[in-house]
Amino acid sequence: MTASQGKKTLKVVLVGQPNVGKSCLLNALVGPCVTISNYPGTTVETTQAKREIGGTSFIFVDSPGTYSLSDRSEDERATKHALLSNDMDVAVIVLDACSLERGLYFALQVIESGVKTVIAMNFIEDAIEKGITIEYDRLGRLLGVPVVPFNPFTKRGLDNLIDEIRNASRLQSATIDVLYDDHIESVISMLIEEGLDISLPTRFVALRILEEDKDFLHLVNKTTMKRITDKISKDCLRITEDIARMRYGTASFLATQGTKIIHRETRKKEVIDSLRIDRWLLHRFGGPAFTLLFFSALFYTLLVVGGAIQCLLMTVSEDLIALIPVDGGFLTQMLIDGLTGVTAGVAMALPYVFLFYIILGLTEDIGLLPRFVVNVQRTLRFFHIPERGFISLMLGLGCTVPAVTSTRIIRERDQRVRLIFLYAFVPCSSRLGIILGVVAFYGGDRLVLPLFATLGIAALFWLLIMRILSKDKLDPILLELPTYRRPMISNIAHKSWLRMREFVVVVIPLLILGGVMYSLIDQLGGTAVLIGPFAFVTEGLLGLPAETIIPILFGFVQKDLTGAMLVSVLGGDVAAVMTPLQMFTFGVVTSIGIPCMIVLPAMSREIGWKNTFVIFVTTGLFSLVVASTAWRIALLFGFT
Amino acid sequence: MGINRHRALKVAKEDILRAIVEFQTDSIEEIRQELETPESFTRAIDQLVTEGLVRISERSVRLTPAGEEAAGVIVTRHRAIEDYFRQEVDCEEAHRIAHKLEHVIIEEVVYSLKRIRELESKGRPLSGDEWGEGLITRVDIADSRLFDRMISMGICPGQWIRTIKRIHGGLIILLGNTQLAVDWEIASQIEVMFP
Numbered sequence: 001m002t003a004s005q006g007k008k009t010l011k012v013v014l015v016g017q018p019n020v021g022k023s024c025l026l027n028a029l030v031g032p033c034v035t036i037s038n039y040p041g042t043t044v045e046t047t048q049a050k051r052e053i054g055g056t057s058f059i060f061v062d063s064p065g066t067y068s069l070s071d072r073s074e075d076e077r078a079t080k081h082a083l084l085s086n087d088m089d090v091a092v093i094v095l096d097a098c099s100l101e102r103g104l105y106f107a108l109q110v111i112e113s114g115v116k117t118v119i120a121m122n123f124i125e126d127a128i129e130k131g132i133t134i135e136y137d138r139l140g141r142l143l144g145v146p147v148v149p150f151n152p153f154t155k156r157g158l159d160n161l162i163d164e165i166r167n168a169s170r171l172q173s174a175t176i177d178v179l180y181d182d183h184i185e186s187v188i189s190m191l192i193e194e195g196l197d198i199s200l201p202t203r204f205v206a207l208r209i210l211e212e213d214k215d216f217l218h219l220v221n222k223t224t225m226k227r228i229t230d231k232i233s234k235d236c237l238r239i240t241e242d243i244a245r246m247r248y249g250t251a252s253f254l255a256t257q258g259t260k261i262i263h264r265e266t267r268k269k270e271v272i273d274s275l276r277i278d279r280w281l282l283h284r285f286g287g288p289a290f291t292l293l294f295f296s297a298l299f300y301t302l303l304v305v306g307g308a309i310q311c312l313l314m315t316v317s318e319d320l321i322a323l324i325p326v327d328g329g330f331l332t333q334m335l336i337d338g339l340t341g342v343t344a345g346v347a348m349a350l351p352y353v354f355l356f357y358i359i360l361g362l363t364e365d366i367g368l369l370p371r372f373v374v375n376v377q378r379t380l381r382f383f384h385i386p387e388r389g390f391i392s393l394m395l396g397l398g399c400t401v402p403a404v405t406s407t408r409i410i411r412e413r414d415q416r417v418r419l420i421f422l423y424a425f426v427p428c429s430s431r432l433g434i435i436l437g438v439v440a441f442y443g444g445d446r447l448v449l450p451l452f453a454t455l456g457i458a459a460l461f462w463l464l465i466m467r468i469l470s471k472d473k474l475d476p477i478l479l480e481l482p483t484y485r486r487p488m489i490s491n492i493a494h495k496s497w498l499r500m501r502e503f504v505v506v507v508i509p510l511l512i513l514g515g516v517m518y519s520l521i522d523q524l525g526g527t528a529v530l531i532g533p534f535a536f537v538t539e540g541l542l543g544l545p546a547e548t549i550i551p552i553l554f555g556f557v558q559k560d561l562t563g564a565m566l567v568s569v570l571g572g573d574v575a576a577v578m579t580p581l582q583m584f585t586f587g588v589v590t591s592i593g594i595p596c597m598i599v600l601p602a603m604s605r606e607i608g609w610k611n612t613f614v615i616f617v618t619t620g621l622f623s624l625v626v627a628s629t630a631w632r633i634a635l636l637f638g639f640t
Numbered sequence: 641m642g643i644n645r646h647r648a649l650k651v652a653k654e655d656i657l658r659a660i661v662e663f664q665t666d667s668i669e670e671i672r673q674e675l676e677t678p679e680s681f682t683r684a685i686d687q688l689v690t691e692g693l694v695r696i697s698e699r700s701v702r703l704t705p706a707g708e709e710a711a712g713v714i715v716t717r718h719r720a721i722e723d724y725f726r727q728e729v730d731c732e733e734a735h736r737i738a739h740k741l742e743h744v745i746i747e748e749v750v751y752s753l754k755r756i757r758e759l760e761s762k763g764r765p766l767s768g769d770e771w772g773e774g775l776i777t778r779v780d781i782a783d784s785r786l787f788d789r790m791i792s793m794g795i796c797p798g799q800w801i802r803t804i805k806r807i808h809g810g811l812i813i814l815l816g817n818t819q820l821a822v823d824w825e826i827a828s829q830i831e832v833m834f835p
Contacts, residue, residue: 284806476786
């Protein structure tokens with residue numbers, strides 16, 4: 001481990017099991033910078049935040065929750081790498097005081113790794129309510145590391161925690177030897193004698209090897225491995241299981257030694273309430289019905305409330321733009337076009353993005369998302385989609401980029417690729433903006449249902465193909481359901497702002513740039529060059545005005561430009577130029593496929609450029625096929 | 641650190657008490673040879689005398705009534721552990737394991753081990769037919785990482801588990817304050833004894 005002496009900056013990683021409050025602690029230490037939710041798997045990548053406290057500058061690293069160091073997915077691997085990287089000075093293990101044994105199981109693994117450690121104990125008030133008093137000093141003595149109680153909301157204990165982190169960085173790392181049985185100890189000794197060439201404690205490395213950790217297996221050569229496996233098979237050991245069992249035994253022992261049970265353990269009131277609510281929300285028939293109802297209500301709210309806000313914003317912005325005197329000058333025209341782009345874009349997207357994030361925040365905080373997962377798991381598994389992917393799909397209703405990253409909770413790469421394919425059919429809020437703010441706004445609300453139905457049928461077709469093609473086995477279901485919590489308005493506001501910030505920082509400048517660029521290209525006669533060659537697609541395949549290629553192409557740069565450009569290209573009153581059927585076809589073609597360019601690098605980072613390319617091309621072509629077919633079928637039935 | 645410092649003396653004291661009963665000897669020299677940590681011997685004997693558990697005369701050591709009681713607990717503990725591990729390894733090995741574990745294991749665990757040994761054969765895989773609170777007697781998963789995941793979530797033999805309700809393809813269980821959804825593939829690997 002690095003020596004921190006003489007170093008001014010302390011790098012501190014926050015680790016712990018899922019949903020114990022690591023992100024809460026980070027926000028309490030440095031101010032709101034990461035999203036907090038009530039479901040395991042909110043954080044899928046490490047986040048850093050700096051802060052100067054009492055003359056020392058700290059870099060805090062929030063990490064995805066992991067049940068143990070035996071990582072099973074990409075996000076858990078990120079935690080392990082952050083923890084064991086050489087540049088980390090101190091690890092803060094966040095534990096839930098109400099689930100001490102399982103938390104200590106993880107803590108023992110971390111302490112075994114020789115990292116300098118401080119334990120931060122969360123939910124202490126809940127534990128006291130349950131009749132459990134934790135003797136922090138005694139537990140700390142037994143473990144050889146300081147144990148500090150804290151409350152991220154009242155900020156109690158944070159100063160003490162900072163002091164202990166500072167102290168820990170100066171001291172030698174603690175060592176606790178979990179005593180394994182003689183067989184295991186003798187195999188550990190065999191491995192240690194091999195002289196494992198790594199900067200981590202050899203006993204820890206030996207244990208990781210015996211626990212079949214792929215990151216460490218390369219450290220032993222084949223001959224040694226053969227000797228070890230021979231010894232293990234001779235002693236009939238199920239060594240990985242025995243290690244886990246004995247470590248849990250030690251955790252259990254420490255938990256009993258470090259706590260005082262004041263009165264007989266009773267279940268937390270929240271747990272009892274949660275069970276009562278779940279009787280209905282996880283009912284075999286009531287549960288799926290509730291889930292369906294929730295999503296219908298979500299889209300309906302977006303349509304009605306979002307539509308009303310959009311109407312208001314549009315009227316105000318049109319009135320404002322009308323105040324600019326039209327003098328026919330080049331610059332004035334660019335200013336008007338730029339403003340039209342940005343105001344139309346904001347009015348069409350903002351109400352839906354904003355409303356969706358508020359509702360998503362509420363759902364997350366209450367703890368509904370894992371319940372939805374339970375209710376839809378059978379259907380998802382029928383299509384060979386891992387059930388945990390549902391949360392990622394729901395996040396996709398916000399923005400596809402973080403949703404793609406959130407698939408890291410899925411272990412198998414093929415399953416991730418299949419899940420990411422589905423984002424071609426999950427309308428992100430910008431696409432919801434097109435469906436609700438453009439198609440419904442100009443073509444009528446009655447178009448919304450057929451449009452969603454078309455997307456659904458297209459997705460179903462795709463799911464069936466994936467089901468036929470996929471041969472792999474899904475992991476069995478083992479899902480933690482957090483207790484319901486009362487949503488905190490401040491948290492939802494912070495979280496929505498963190499998510500909306502992207503919109504303000506990235507989208508609004510792009511809308512201005514797009515508007516100005518369009519104006520420039522148009523005035524130089526460039527739009528005709530674009531419109532002509534693509535007429536066979538727009539007019540021929542889709543029955544749309546040829547100019548719509550501009551919003552379709554600009555939309556690929558940034559999806560929110562689609563609506564704005566449509567208004568720019570066709571003039572203010574879109575409804576006068578396009579028939580409802582054309583609005584519908586336009587909606588279909590812009591709602592299926594990879595939404596926009598910024599998704600491509602994110603996708604390529606997660607599943608490689610080859611898969612990204614395949615998804616991009618196939619879903620792009622598929623969107624044309626679906627839109628064209630839907631248009632022709634509608635024509636057959638006499639719609640215009 | 642802390643745990644290691646206390647351990648040597650505690651081990652020595654308990655070994656002395658057990659040796660007096662098991663080898664039926666009062667010779668200080670013989671007992672010293674039996675010890676796992678002979679360097680702590682003198683200090684351990686001194687403490688046992690102070691605690692009123694043994695009496696020393698010349699070259700022999702005898703248990704007081706309180707000492708007999710304490711030694712009885714340790715011997716029972718040793719045998720319970722030995723008995724438990726004898727299912728998996730031979731007698732000699734089981735004795736060696738018990739010899740190590742007897743010092744670190746607490747009474748509740750020994751009690752659980754004894755109970756688990758007795759109850760292991762009585763547990764049945766979770767099937768959704770029995771409801772209420774039961775004791776996990778066995779977790780049998782071939783995939784070691786999945787096993788580790790289950791243990792780290794608290795699904796461990798000796799823990800209490802409550803079956804809550806059926807869902808499509810599985811059931812909801814409660815461990816302490818943790819509510820989990822598991823499918824039948826996992827549930828069928830958790831053997832539970834319902835009272």
